[in-house]
Every structure is written in C-alpha cells, then in structure tokens.
Amino acid sequence: MNMQIRHAIFGLASLAIGAGAAQAEQEIIFGISAATGSTQQQTAAEFARIMHEKLPGKVNVKVFDNSQLGKDEDMLQKVRLGTMHITLPSSTMPEIAAEYAIFDLPFMVADRAHLGRIDETLFKDVLVPKAEEKGYIPLAVWENGFRHITNNARPINTPADLNGLKIRTPNSSWRVAMFREYGSNPTPMGFSELFVALQTGVVDGQENPLSNIAGGKLNEVQKYLSMTNHVYTPAFPTMGKAVFERLDPEIQQALREAAQEAALWARDRGEQDDIELRDSLVAGGMEMNVADRAAFVEASKPLYEKFASEVENGQEMIDQVLSLAEGS
Template identity: 75%
Template sequence: MKLKHIAFCVAALMPTMGAGAAQAQEEIIFGISAATGSLQEQTASEFARRVNEKLDGKAVVKVFDSSQLGKDKDMLQKIKLGTMHLTLPSSTMPDIAAEYAIFDLPFLVADREHLKKIDETLFKDVLVPAAEAQGYRPLAIWENGFRQITNNERPINTPEDLSGLKIRTPNSSWRVAMFKEYGANPTPMGFSEVFVALQTGVIDGQENPLTNIAAGKLNEVQEYLSLSGHVYSPAYPTVGLAAFEKLDPEIQTVLAETAQEVAGWARETGASKDDDLLKQLEESGMKVNKADRAAFVEASKPLYEKFATEVENGQAMIDQVLSLADGS
C-alpha cells in the first residue's frame, strides 16, 4: 500500500522547537478517487504545480489519485479530522449539503458557459455556506464532465432501454433516484470497484463522463456507449474547515486563489478533449449511439419536483439556474 509511504508533516501544528531549528516543509495532502489520466487527476496535478511554484518551498501539494487514500466518503471524513488536507468530491456532495443536488437535475446545465455563470452566482452565495455549515469549504468548481451511459446489453436510446439493467452509480441518493425513475436497477459503488464489477458481471453498466470512462479503461469491459449527457458533474476541491484554518494564512490564500484560477483551465481542457475521447473510445471497439434527449427529459420531471419540495428554496434555485442559461 502506498499509504505506508506517505509522510504527514505536523510542523504547522506544533510549536517551534528552538530559534535555530530549521522549519520543516509543510506537505499538503490531496487525495482524489479519479484515475490517473482523468480530467480530475490532470486538474489536481495542474493545481499542485501552480501552488508549488507560488509557495516556492514553503509548502508542497502532493496528489494521490485512484482512491489511494480511500473512497470519497472516507476522504471527506479525513479532511474534516485533519489527517489529510484536500479532496475532490463530485456526486457525493449532495449528501453533505442538499443544495449541491442542483447538479443532479438532468439536463439542467446547458453547456460550460452556462456552468461558468452558475459558478459566478450560486457558488459563493449558496453552495459554499451550505458546505461550511457541515464543516467543509469547497474552494472552487472544477470539471468532472457531462455524463454518458455504458453497458453490455444494448444501446440506450430511451429510458425504457434501461429497464432492469444493473447500472453503477456513485454513492449519491439523487443519482440512485434518477436511475430508478429511468427504470434501471441502480447499484452504488466506489469508482475504484467499477472495472472489476463490470468485468465479472456484477453490474451491467455505469454512467460517467468520457474522461473517466477512458481513464478507467471501461471500454475494455463495456460494449455500448450511449451519449445521453444526462448530467453535468462538477468536482469540488474541498478542505475541512477547521484543519484549513490552522494552516499558515499565506498557504490558505494560495490554495484558495489557485483553485479558482484552475477552474477555467479545467473547463477549457474538458471541452477540448471531448471529441478526441469519443473518437478514442469508438476506435477501441465501443458501439456509440446518441440517446433520445426528449424522452429522457420527460422522464426526468419527477426529479425536479423532488428537488423543489425537499430542498430549502429548491424551486428558487432551479429558476435562477434556468434563467442563467439564456444566451448560453
């Protein structure tokens, strides 16, 4: 286990041991569940490169991908306890604060320009305070991507084609509810378990952005790729509030500012890679089809009703996000 090789620096939490003692370099441990080569991993690495350059030896960000430090929920607990510093949750955030389920409403985000407007409005005023009330602070909205459906049984053109299929979802109650509405048998599990579960037939399919499908080599164990674009999933570089505030103020500032800087880089990189990833997956042997958007939109209406009734100010959030799509 690579965990045995991780050194956690505690210099920031201990008194100086003498005026002449050399100050140890602070290690900022950043754990993510996404695989090496995914957009999330590339973004985390770009973030680390920029932070390390700015801090110039005062501290160093170290990225551990592919669930080396645990599954998403494990890492969220660790940043809250202060045993690591940063993680990158995506679909698990609604279980921290219900407001984040706005991104689990199918077909709500029109495109990346629309996402940018949501970032500039809802993030600071609504999403950040909701997470802080639970002891977390997301520093930015990065990209995970538009999610597509893969499986080994048949092309998915309408929700009816999902009937009875065991579809892996993230550990998100909202994503489970979505695929139940579509007639599937949703099966939540961590991403690190998906390849083997598909390979052994424990599940029939899954849903993820193209970058995760490619990085996870899911094309090796999946025959059909159906372009549904049913959800745009952000990823949130997130710290535990109490542990973050114990860091040197300069380090806090650099982490927060750089996370915001990298958000634009992530969206641009994600947009530039979509066509290449689709071509790569198709050339690997996957059979690609475009799902019937109108049929999925119709089947998604109960999810909007659920959000409007179960989340405080839910309808107002929906209306605000939809209004931002004008001109996107």
C-alpha cells in the same frame, strides 16, 4: 499500504500547520478517487503545479489518486478530522449539504459557459456557505464532465432501454433516484470497484464522463456508448474548515487562487477532451449512439419536483440555474 502513503498519512500528525511554522515547507496531502489520466487527476496535478509556482519552497502538494487514501466518503471524513488536507468529492456532495443535488438534476447545465455563471453566483453565494456549516470549505468548481451511459446489453436511446439493467451509480441518493426513475436497477459502488464489477457482470453498465470512462479503461469491458449528456457533474476540491483556518494566510490565499486557476484550465481542457475521447473510444471498438434528449427530459420531471419539495428554496435554485442558461 506503500511507504509513501504511510508517510503521508502518519506524517500529518506531526505537521505544523499554523502560521508559527511558516518557515517550514508545508506538506499538503490531496487524495482523490479518480483514476490516473482522468480529468480530475490531471486537474489535481495542475493545481499542485500552480501551488508550487506560487509558493516555491513553502508548500509541497502530494496527489494520491485511484482511491489510494480511501473512498470518497472516507476521504471527506479525513479532511474534516484533519488527517489529510484536500479531497475531491463530486456526486457525494449532496450527502453533506442537500443543495449540492442541484448538479444531480438531469439537463440543468447547458454547457461550460453556463457552469461558469453558476460558479460566480450560486456556488459562492449558496453552496459554499452550506458546506461551511458542515465543517467543509470547497475551494472551487472543477471539471468532472457531462455524463453518458455505457453498457453491454444494447444502445440506450430512451429511458425504456434501461429497463431491468443493473447500472452502477456513485454513492449518491439522487443519482440512484434518477436511474430508478428511468427504469433501471441502480447499484451504488465506488469507482475503484467498477472495472471488476463490469468485467464479472455484477453490473451491466454505468454512467460517467468520457474522461472517467477512458481513464478507467471501461471501454475494455463495455460495448455500447450512449451519448446522453444527462448530468454535468462538477468536482469540488474540498478542505476541512478547521484545517484550512489554521493554515498560514498566505497559503490559504494561494489555495483559493490556485483552485480557481485550475478550474478554468480544466474547463478548457474538457471542451477539447469531449471530442477527442469520444472518437478514441469509438476507434477502440465501442458502438456509439446519441440518445433521445426529449424522452429523458420528460422522464426526469419527478426529480425536479422532488428537489423542489425536499430542498429548502429548491424551486428558487432551479429557477436561478435555468435563468443563468440564457445566452449559452
């Protein structure tokens, strides 16, 4: 553990985070699992910039990427306990509140305009309160991106092409169920372990947004890039409820505003990156194909039924999200 990280972690114990310490600079530790250069890391950096601009001399946001402060599950525990301030879970959120699995259902989000309407309604009205019940406060819906499949065996055109392949997934029970339904052998592991697992053949392939594929240099150990767009995965800048509520109200407001401003910045950036990253990955030697969307949608029906039956008001949530797609 380097000295900067050690100072960040152990310094939290002595930080005064209440309103009574408003005169001192507030250090805010922000840990993420995504790689340097990924959309998540760049958005976290933009968030830090906005916070410093809003409250110059009053806050110092320090971002630690590449799982320096632990895996997603570890960091969620740390923010809840108050040993760090903010983390950025994505596919692990359904483990906190089952309702977040709406984003793990395939082909639910049509585009980023659709995501914006989900943010303004379902996220604020349903998902945030559900997380608060478990001791967390998600501040916004950030860009992670539309997910695609890479592997070293063959192009993936239909779910049948996944038969027998070992596909790394995030530690998400819903993503595991999805890829099992598609006929593959899903293998959950942390993103920080993925490059070596692909390089050594522990897994045959994986699924991620283009930004994570490029940021993690997965193109160096993967041959085929199959454009599936099977899931749009948001990331949620998330704090522990107890820690957030002890912060100076001015900092609380700035955190919410900066998180939302960074969300809009990231969606605009994501639109541009989708094209640029795809082209750069292909130029770097990956073979690209566009998958058969209809075949994947048909194979996904059991997942919609599972969500509707297992999650409270699940069918209503599905219907609401689909209705919000109108006009996309």
